[in-house]
Amino acid sequence: MPAISKKGVAMPESPIRKLVPYAEDAKKRGVKVYHLNIGQPDIKTPQIALDAVKNNTIETLSYARSEGSETYREKLANYYVKNNIPVNANNIIATTGGSEALLFTIGSITDPGDEIIIPEPFYANYNGFSTASGVNVVPVISKIENNFALPKIEEFEKLITKNTKAILICNPGNPTGYLYSEEEMDKLKALVLKHDLFLIADEVYREFAYDGLKHTSVMSIKGLENNAIVIDSVSKRYSMCGARIGCIVSKNEAFIKTAIKFAQARLSPPTYALLASEAALDTPQSYFDNVIEEYVERRNTLISALEKINGVKVAKPKGAFYCVAQLPVKDSDHFAQWLLESFNYQNETVMVAPASGFYSTAGEGKNQVRIAYVLNKQDLLNSVKILEEALKKYPN
Known part of the structure; x- marks a missing residue:
């Protein structure tokens, strides 16, 4: 066999x-x-997104651009700017869900045998995506006793080796619901700059911050322009899990050019889902x-x-x-x-x-x-x- x-x-x-x-x-x-x-x-799901699919006049359901339509990415960039994330359409690649965004990201920055440090517990598929790419997950444990706050930065640093390429966080976190503070993000900034690493932030739950707390995006931190990568998705924000539209956001031009090659290899994200996602951006506050x-x-x-x-x-x-x-x-x-x-x-x-x-x-x-x-x-x-x-x- x-x-x-x-x-x-x-x-x-x-x-x-x-x-x-x-x-x-x-x-x-x-x-x-x-x-x-x-x-x-x-x-x-916002009705405006559903109506965009129901009421469209498309006669030929053709391929979208590999990186997503320009109109969607421009509109998405405007959404980010409103959320204190200063980017433009060229910093964005639309993907088939946040899952594909993670796969493209790992494929673009790592080689087999490389390592990514992740605070655990973490979204289970980080293990799967890393295994699929031949990459080793190096965990740093957060504890329920302190509400799964960011582990001490010294715990991260002692795990860094010549094979370490990135630190990956989910903010707010899945499965813990923890929201990293601005102070915790600044500590990660100093660490990745010191060791010249990528800081990947899975921010698909950005809108869901409670008790008057504010979300700090990795893309809003000055000085991280070449190190920061955001993974995002419409799945949770608009209750559109079945749309399977996500994106990669980064100001690192070499990274974006590389990730686009992965996007081209899978051709394009789904056209109808892009239409729904673009319309969803008009959802009222x-x-x-x-x-x-x-x-x-x-x-x-x-x-x-x-x-x-x-x-x-x-x-x-x-x-x-x-x-x-x-x-x-x-x-x-x-x-x-x-x-x-x-x-x-x-x-x-x-x-x-x-x-x-x-x-x-x-x-x-x-x-x-x-x-x-x-x-x-x-x-x-x-x-x-x-x-x-x-x-x-x-x-x-």
């Missing part, structure tokens, strides 16, 4: 999606499943104001309820719409599967994402889960009640 590649064997499973068959089986048995496992908002208010209420509802469960510790998110909860269990992978296979409370159960998949350090996160508060407040309360009852009955 022909052999599978070592890279393919090493490719990690998604901690978010690997339990889907168990959830589907539970539903077939008539059990209602509350999906807390995936960041699929239930917020409605009131949409975001209402969404942020809703997520703050959901966050407060969820965290308050979780904190009342004996033995549960939870970090309070400052942004995005995720939290990491530490449970009184030894193996959250087993617990998450058990919830779907063997447990229900009043014919209902919950699906969570085991947090070990958001770490690359072996053994970390084994008693933690990521919860996405993308459901309405009553569903969140129901979910926490189910979780509480499950912990009472789980044969730990």
Whole structure:
């Protein structure tokens, strides 16, 4: 039998999606499943974006430009300028989701065997994208005890080697919901300039900053023009996960010229999705104001309820719409599967994402889960009640 590649064997499973068959089986048995496992908002997509696709007069659905249409990139640049990110259309490459933006970025700045330092827990697919490129993830652990704040900069520095090419952060964070302060960003700036590294910031949750806190984009920090790379997406901002439109933003001309070659190799992002994404940029501020208010209420509802469960510790998110909860269990992978296979409370159960998949350090996160508060407040309360009852009955 022909052999599978070592890279393919090493490719990690998604901690978010690997339990889907168990959830589907539970539903077939008539059990209602509350999906807390995936960041699929239930917020409605702006009507203006949907109408752009429904009401267009395209007769031939042709290729878009490899880097995305000029009108979209110019309009997108205006959005960034309004958010204190001074860029122009030539600094932007439209991609098929933030995922492709990350793949193009890693492909443009690393060679096999190179290293990227990432604070963990981190978005699980960072592991997958790095494995696909033959790149090694070097983790620096953040702790639930201090709300997953940026680890000490000395912890980053002692991990830097001749193979280190970049530091990658998610801000606000997935899975933690942590929002890096301006002071923390300045510390990273000093480090990457000292060692001549790229600082990649996944900023897809930029709008979701709570409690009066402000998001600090890596692209708004003076002096990082040649080092900063932003990964972005319309998926969460406009509740358009299915559009699969993201982008790379950078003022480093050599990097952009290189990334465009990757964009050309895959031809173009999807034309209809570009139309919807361009129209979405006209979404009124009131949409975001209402969404942020809703997520703050959901966050407060969820965290308050979780904190009342004996033995549960939870970090309070400052942004995005995720939290990491530490449970009184030894193996959250087993617990998450058990919830779907063997447990229900009043014919209902919950699906969570085991947090070990958001770490690359072996053994970390084994008693933690990521919860996405993308459901309405009553569903969140129901979910926490189910979780509480499950912990009472789980044969730990």
